Amino acid sequence: MLIPEDRTENLLQNLRDRGYRITPQRELIMRIFQDAKDKHLSAEDVFEVLKEKGEQISLATTYRTLRMLVQMNILRELDFAETHKHYELVDENQPPHHHIICLNCNKTIEFEDEGINEMGRLIAEKYGVEIVDMQFQIFGNCVHEENDEHRTHRQ
Amino acid sequence: MLIPEDRTENLLQNLRDRGYRITPQRELIMRIFQDAKDKHLSAEDVFEVLKEKGEQISLATTYRTLRMLVQMNILRELDFAETHKHYELVDENQPPHHHIICLNCNKTIEFEDEGINEMGRLIAEKYGVEIVDMQFQIFGNCVHEENDEHRTHRQ
DNA sequence: TTGAGTGCAAATCCTTTGCAGGCGG
């Protein structure tokens, strides 16, 4: 089993090279995403994790940092049809992955499918679009909720 | 060339059958979507169209009606990685379609791809998820903006 | 040293809600 390497140092260097200052706040936030692989944290989530760790940081800085990291292509912004956005680390060595979102329990399942990625590339090429990101979302009800009253719409 | 039939009467009957009252406001909003096929209106867009037509309606009712129509599966809610949501008429006779969103000009291109839909169905089945909606979004830069400074991130 | 980054509070944007009055069935 592969232990995922900590890319934080590289990413920090990357920021430094682009003229950004490395502050404790920025480093903390990047480490949170490194430690939360496979999660899709919201700004509020990140802020809560920091508070639990006893770290001093403002919500404003959290939002500013997330926005900056998305612009640097270090974080990917995800839309799960909620009122707030989610974020995850970009791994340029991995093909884009996609998400199933359960409308009952709000859990998300990640999946990879090279066929879908390839079709996305062909379609983008057909329409003359240079891809920045592709997201395939399946909204539905997962079997674990089978006995509950199903929600047949977005929340 | 096929002239798309006006389904508004059927949809209104549908609402009536489900115990909802048919008010002028609800009928107006449904007709706006009928007349704006291929567009992806936001709540504010709908409100503006109504104002231009000289119709009297409040923004609150616009939001309430949109939410109700989504719950009735008459409208589909779309997320284009913006701060507000977009809506389009659901056509149950058509397979789900998807969108390319240009990060430069904010234009959207609709496309259909039965291969992608089929893959989505297979994946949902594999993970035991009953599909409510599928959305494949390609974010990128369209060729028309080729000479402009490219935005390489979400707005 | 210096200006980019931070914290705080206020502002902004989008959307929802409480309430009193209106009107569809």
Place this chain on the structure above:
DNA sequence: CCGCCTGCAAAGGATTTGCACTCAA
């Protein structure tokens, strides 16, 4: 006529911003 719908204004949640201060380089 009953109670669902509406309009208005106020509230709410998520995110951004102005400003004075701080600290990374």
